[in-house]
Amino acid sequence: MTEAACFELENEVLRSIGREPMTRELHRSTWGMPLLHAMLERSPGVDLAEFSRVCEVALAAHVDAGRLDVLPEEHLDVLDQLIAHGYTVMLLTSRTESEIRHLIAPEHPLTKRLARVYHADNSGELKPSPRVFDRLLADAGVAPQQCVYVGDSPGDAAAATGAGLRFIASLQSGIRGRSEFATFRVDAFVDHFSELVEVIRALR
Numbered sequence: 001m002t003e004a005a006c007f008e009l010e011n012e013v014l015r016s017i018g019r020e021p022m023t024r025e026l027h028r029s030t031w032g033m034p035l036l037h038a039m040l041e042r043s044p045g046v047d048l049a050e051f052s053r054v055c056e057v058a059l060a061a062h063v064d065a066g067r068l069d070v071l072p073e074e075h076l077d078v079l080d081q082l083i084a085h086g087y088t089v090m091l092l093t094s095r096t097e098s099e100i101r102h103l104i105a106p107e108h109p110l111t112k113r114l115a116r117v118y119h120a121d122n123s124g125e126l127k128p129s130p131r132v133f134d135r136l137l138a139d140a141g142v143a144p145q146q147c148v149y150v151g152d153s154p155g156d157a158a159a160a161t162g163a164g165l166r167f168i169a170s171l172q173s174g175i176r177g178r179s180e181f182a183t184f185r186v187d188a189f190v191d192h193f194s195e196l197v198e199v200i201r202a203l204r
Helices: 003-016 024-029 035-042 048-064 073-084 130-140 154-162 193-203
Strands: 090-092 116-118 148-151 166-170 188-190
Touching: 003 024, 003 035, 003 048, 024 035, 035 048, 073 193, 090 130, 116 130, 130 154, 148 154, 148 193, 154 166, 166 193, 188 193
Parallel strands: 090 116, 148 166, 166 188
Antiparallel strands: none
């Protein structure tokens, strides 16, 4: 899920419901927020129920067309390497279940690699609240310091470090720089997803 792809999708939805498209600058500045929270800033006064209804249909079309949530094989290889080294891979996102339904479908290549999935509808909290990890930690039966969270926004950093998890900041999107994480305890930075295996093993 890239910021550029989401920008195109959301503006397509806004135009279809008679709203002015947002600027790229505004979209980038609110990147990392839960979608509907962000839309209140991206399009003040938008009917969130209408936006959600139209967005769900548009999202499915973008996914089917290969324009959104495209997982490169090399990224799946990284997950396979982590699993082979004995790590458990879980997904925690502020997206809703309907927004990630295609990613956790039985036939999706990501599904078999995930031990657990937490989203806006089953985690009970949303980032940047550290409480977003409560259920994950309880279910897994592990201490926070045994977990590493990889994220690409200051909200990810706030949630993970606030909960006592190790945190790796991914800069691959090019949206955030190191300076934007200056107020958080970042255990490592990666410029590309492929660096994760060695970086996580080094944290041990």
